[in-house]
Amino acid sequence: MQQVCIIGGGVIGLTNALFLQQAGFDVLLLDAKGIAQGCSGGNAGHFATEQVFPLAHPALLLKLPAMLLDPLGPLRIRANYLLQALPWFARFVANMPKARRDAHQRALSGLNHASLASWQNLLQRCQLSQQIQHQGALLVSESKNLTPLKQQYNAYRAAGIDVRWCDSGQLHQLEPLLSPSLSGAIDFTEVAHSTNPLALCQQLYQQFCHAGGRYHRTDVHHVIPGKQQQRLICSDKDICSEQIIIAAGAHSATLTRQLGWQVPLEAECGYHLMLQQVALSRPVSSLERKCIMTPMQHGLRLAGTAEFAGLKAKPDYRRARALQQHANKLLRRLTAPVNTNSVWAGNRPSLPDSLPVLGQCPKHQGIFYNFGHQHLGLTQAAFSAELLTSCVLKQTPALNLTPFRINRF
Structure with missing residues (x-):
């Protein structure tokens, strides 16, 4: 079973975790603050x-x-x-x-x-x-x-x-x-709309865990790409995974910078x-x-x-x-x-063109991006995860992802 490590425990990371899990991947979810402790739990609840x-x-x-x-x-x-x-x-x-x-x-x-x-x-x-x-x-x-x-x-x-x-x-x-x-x-x-976005995320997380998903509470300091495995330097230990997804919301730019991308986030x-x-x-x-x-x-x-x-x-x-x-x-x-x-x-x-970053890293195999949804994270989370899962599976996604590429800046 292939491994995927997702950096970010908000609604973007959670939906990605579930889609990948249902596609047959072994998924590890990482977040330093806990599940849905940022905008995913405090948003307006509107699927806009x-x-x-x-x-x-x-x-x-x-x-x-x-x-x-x-x-x-x-x-x-x-x-x-x-x-x-x-x-x-x-x-x-x-x-x-x-x-x-x-x-x-x-x-x-x-x-x-x-x-x-x-x-x-x-x-x-x-x-x-x-x-x-x-x-x-x-x-x-x-x-x-x-x-x-x-x-x-x-x-x-x-x-x-x-x-x-x-x-x-x-x-x-x-x-x-x-x-x-x-x-x-x-x-x-x-x-x-959702009458409780935090509860929605918590229940998605329970489904993820019930199906065998794993979560580790840690801060990811560095991403070191490799041909076969990606290495994550975390606050408590190093973690290796065949593939990683950066879905860390407003914190994503620090990690993408290490991979060669200056994203105006x-x-x-x-x-x-x-x-x-x-x-x-x-x-x-x-x-x-x-x-x-x-x-x-x-x-x-x-x-x-x-x-x-x-x-x-x-x-x-x-x-x-x-x-x-x-x-x-x-x-x-x-x-x-x-x-x-x-x-x-x-x-x-937030990105200045109102579009998220979504898709595979052009420089490094096994690294994918899903962040920058601004006011529409709750709205776009599931479909973004569905599209990115197609990328991880090396299938053609249901939507052309060219406008969302990380190297557009």
């Missing part, structure tokens, strides 16, 4: 297959100054990190021309199009289908001028996304507890705030406020803020607590945090 538009858009340039000047706004670069972040943002701006955006949109569309079906197949095999709720999602607007929302609606329709227009009356029929001040919405009818810190339960049936995003509310098993999760401060920066939990003011405007009545520990922060692995 509708998000096919790259984040780099010229319209953002006009909004950036105001966003960056607001310390509690949806996007922030900490002053002491600005110089370090500038090269990443230069690359980000370089991806704004229409030809590049169109190419990246096609790549994202291909990845997202099959993502939910891949999740459904995986969860059905694991007898975990109940972990996904198929209630759709809403994008709401508070503005009396609905032109920007209609432009978004038309853009999604043109991109082949299943959407339905909702006026104020239709919106409040769907979700009566939303604020009466909301003017309209886009209803994404073919998306889904940034740690984009996201926050969430848990409020007491509100009777929403689906995720609700705000066009103006750039945040999302998702009904969870243990309360209402608010997320959507992004901060560039580096991997080692301490979280600024004021950014999480500030999300409550958005909920107070979007909901019919006020709600309070679940408890004093209702805030969370985690680093998303």
Whole structure:
């Protein structure tokens, strides 16, 4: 039985572990912090297959100054990190021309199009289908001028996304507890959400262990490639494996650098705030406020803020607590945090073209990459794992992986 070692115990590593295990591999999972202890457990729980538009858009340039000047706004670069972040943002701006955006949109569309079906197949095999709720999602607007929302609606329709227009009356029929001040919405009818992303990952891990999978809690310091075996220098011992997959999220760039690749991977810190339960049936995003509310098993999760401060920066939990003011405007009545520990922060692995790194290492046989999914790690995890498993098996993947190659930078 061939061995595969996966570096990273988040949802990307877990789904890869299960796909490879089901393909007949002996899989060892490595992570220093534990299973799903980063963004995989703290995300918004939204399988956002509708998000096919790259984040780099010229319209953002006009909004950036105001966003960056607001310390509690949806996007922030900490002053002491600005110089370090500038090269990443230069690359980000370089991806704004229409030809590049169109190419990246096609790549994202291909990845997202099959993502939910891949999740459904995986969860059905694991007898975990109940972990996904198929209630759709809403994008709401508070503005009396609905032109920007209609432009978004038309853009999604043109991109082949299943959407339905909702006026104020239709919106409040769907979700009566939303604020009466909301003017309209886009209803994404073919998306889904998880009411507990951490529990989803934990149950996937239990399935992995039950089928003979192994996990070792350690930090991987160095990757040394070889013709027959790859050697990992870990904090407690050396580990050798015929094949390895780097799926370490925002920490992946350190390991890829050792293998000859300078990947512009940034740690984009996201926050969430848990409020007491509100009777929403689906995720609700705000066009103006750039945040999302998702009904969870243990309360209402608010997320959507992004901060560039580096991997080692301490979280600024004021950014999480500030999300409550958005909920107070979007909901019919006020709600309070679940408890004093209702805030969370985690680093998303972000690349300037909004595409992950996915596929085989061009330089070294037996080394594969699966990281950099930014805001779409939960969404794309299963299909990314399915595609990479085909690569490990030396089969042709169901999607052309050229746009996701590591040497595109």
